[in-house]
Amino acid sequence: ETGVTQTPRHLVMGMTNKKSLKCEQHLGHNAMYWYKQSAKKPLELMFVYNFKEQTENNSVPSRFSPECPNSSHLFLHLHTLQPEDSALYLCASSPEDRAHNEQFFGPGTRLTVL
C-alpha cells in the first residue's frame, strides 16, 4: 500500500465511449502525475500537476483530458479513444515537482479499448 489509489483497476471501453480514471493520494503530496505504460515500453509521462496547476503536458492527444480539482485527486477523462490507447495507466504523486523526490505510484488502471 503506497498511499496512492486508483479506480477502476480494469476498464474495457468502446471507441465511442466516455469514461474517467480516478486517482487519490493520502500522502499530503502536492505533485501528481499520469503515466502510460504500453507493453514492453518505458513508462511515458503524460501530465504533471503541481499545487493543482498543470505544469507539463507531454504532447498528449486531446482525447485524454486531465483534471486536478485539489492536490489529493487527479482524474483522466477519456473520450473517442483508439485501440492503440490500450495500456496500463499509472498515477503517481510526490511532495512537489522541483526537488529530488521519489514518486509514489498507484496500482494502475488496465485499459482496453475495443
Added chain:
Amino acid sequence: DQQVKQNSPSLSVQEGRISILNCDYTNSMFDYFLWYKKYPAEGPTFLISISSIKDKNEDGRFTVFLNKSAKHLSLHIVPSQPGDSAVYFCAASAIRNTGRRALTFGSGTRLQVQP
C-alpha cells in the same frame, strides 16, 4: 529515441547469488537516478536512488553504482531472494527548462530468482 535504456529484458539468477541489473543513459543533464521495483498488478515502488555526485549508494542488500563517464548505472542485489523476482525499472531525473523535474524511465528488466 530512448534516453534511458535497459538492454536486458530479462535476467534469471539462483537464490543466494548476486543479481546485477544494468542501465545506460544518453542525456548528460540527468543528475539523479532511481530504481523502482514492480510486482504484477501493483504499481512501481521506489527501491534506491543515487545522486550524480556519488558513485555508490548502498541500502541493505541493494547497491547502486554510477559510472558517469560511461553514462551507466547498475543495481546489485546480494544475496538474491525469490521475493526479489519482479520487474526493475531504472529512472533518471533532470531539471527541465521549466525549472521543474521529471523522471525518464527505462523499459524494465524482469528478474527471476530461482529457489
